Amino acid sequence: MPSPLTPIDIQLKRLPHGEGLPVPAYATAHAAGMDVVSAEELILQPGGRHAVATGFAMAIPQGYEVQVRPRSGLALKHGISLPNTPGTIDADYRGELKIILINLGDAPFPIQRGDRIAQLVVAPVQLASFVEVDRLDDTERGQGGFGSTGV
Numbered sequence: 722m723p724s725p726l727t728p729i730d731i732q733l734k735r736l737p738h739g740e741g742l743p744v745p746a747y748a749t750a751h752a753a754g755m756d757v758v759s760a761e762e763l764i765l766q767p768g769g770r771h772a773v774a775t776g777f778a779m780a781i782p783q784g785y786e787v788q789v790r791p792r793s794g795l796a797l798k799h800g801i802s803l804p805n806t807p808g809t810i811d812a813d814y815r816g817e818l819k820i821i822l823i824n825l826g827d828a829p830f831p832i833q834r835g836d837r838i839a840q841l842v843v844a845p846v847q848l849a850s851f852v853e854v855d856r857l858d859d860t861e862r863g864q865g866g867f868g869s870t871g872v
């Protein structure tokens with residue numbers, strides 16, 4: 722596993738309708754998320770959702786995932802979010818990356834081709850398997866949860 726500061730390569734295949742669009746990229750030197758743009762033009766009505774085309778597919782190296790997260794500016798100003806945030810892009814997915822947007826605001830939200838609609842965070846994945854047991858070890862928390870420690 723390379724240092725997190727050493728970028729890994731992710732193969733990206735541009736689809737015909739992605740011609741001319743920028744590849745996802747970090748907007749600033751130490752950004753965590755790479756902004757991704759829409760490959761289509763649409764108007765998202767209040768309460769509406771749409772799987773927005775990005776115009777590319779990718780091959781994430783085994784051992785990594787890509788998380789799709791909302792942009793805070795769109796969320797704050799227009800109520801634009803992702804109903805499945807963070808979206809999970811599996812390393813074995815070869816279809817088009819789509820960004821599922823939802824309009825939680827109260828006005829129609831127009832999206833132009835090339836608009837930055839979400840951000841992609843690349844993260845390592847720890848694989849695991851579940852091992853069934855009859856008894857779990859005791860902890861201070863025990864079965865407490867869902868606010869058991871107070872507000």
Ligand SMILES: O=c1ccn([C@H]2C[C@H](O)[C@@H](COP(=O)(O)OP(=O)(O)OP(=O)(O)O)O2)c(=O)[nH]1
Nearest residue numbers: 789805808809810811812814817818819820821
């Ligand atoms: O925001 C998203 C979420 C998912 N995907 C693609 C990539 C991902 O690898 C695949 C499956 O996503 P997920 O596992 O979240 O969806 P599912 O409902 O479980 O579908 P599946 O049965 O295909 O796994 O769909 C996207 O393009 N955008």
Ligand SMILES: [Mg+2]
Nearest residue numbers: 809810811814
């Ligand atoms: Mg799945």
